[in-house]
Amino acid sequence: MNIELNFDELKTNGIKVNYYFICKRKLWLFDRGIQLEGSSEKVSLGKLLHDTAYSRDTKKEVLIDNLISIDIISGGSVREVKYSRKMEEADRWQLYYYLFFLEQLGIRKKGVINYPRQRKREFIELTDAIRSRLIEILKEIKKVLSLPEPPPAKKLPYCTKCAYYTFCFSD
Numbered sequence: 001m002n003i004e005l006n007f008d009e010l011k012t013n014g015i016k017v018n019y020y021f022i023c024k025r026k027l028w029l030f031d032r033g034i035q036l037e038g039s040s041e042k043v044s045l046g047k048l049l050h051d052t053a054y055s056r057d058t059k060k061e062v063l064i065d066n067l068i069s070i071d072i073i074s075g076g077s078v079r080e081v082k083y084s085r086k087m088e089e090a091d092r093w094q095l096y097y098y099l100f101f102l103e104q105l106g107i108r109k110k111g112v113i114n115y116p117r118q119r120k121r122e123f124i125e126l127t128d129a130i131r132s133r134l135i136e137i138l139k140e141i142k143k144v145l146s147l148p149e150p151p152p153a154k155k156l157p158y159c160t161k162c163a164y165y166t167f168c169f170s171d
């Protein structure tokens, strides 16, 4: 695929690609350094699962450009470990983005998302349609982050589980 792309201008954190799908306001708040996620029990649990569920696998953790942190597991796939399948779409696009990021560096990989609590795995790889959509998403993320104020809070089904809930909805 021949993409006209200045990736350096568009690249961002993997977590921001994830938040783009969850909530644009959350994306904006996170970008401005309002980072309350550490207080979320689910996030801590997710991190714990990540560290323990596959402790016997051979893996290499790689931090690239201080933007994406990925696990390369034996066999060469990039792996994400997720606590639940509720945010499947966001999780999938985050991993697509990691694969795309690596591809810009000349490294082609496939991805696998592990849901240890559900004992499920999902295998993914890039296609031309996904590459094109990712470029649109990265441009849209830039637009959201350039807004002078956060997008308005809209009640979403998962707001009560969000670390920003009080911030968004207390009077």
Ligand code: SF4
Pocket: 022, 023, 024, 025, 026, 152, 153, 154, 155, 156, 158, 159, 160, 162, 163, 164, 165, 166, 168
């Ligand atoms: S509480 Fe809801 S509106 Fe506020 S940042 Fe979280 S998901 Fe978005």
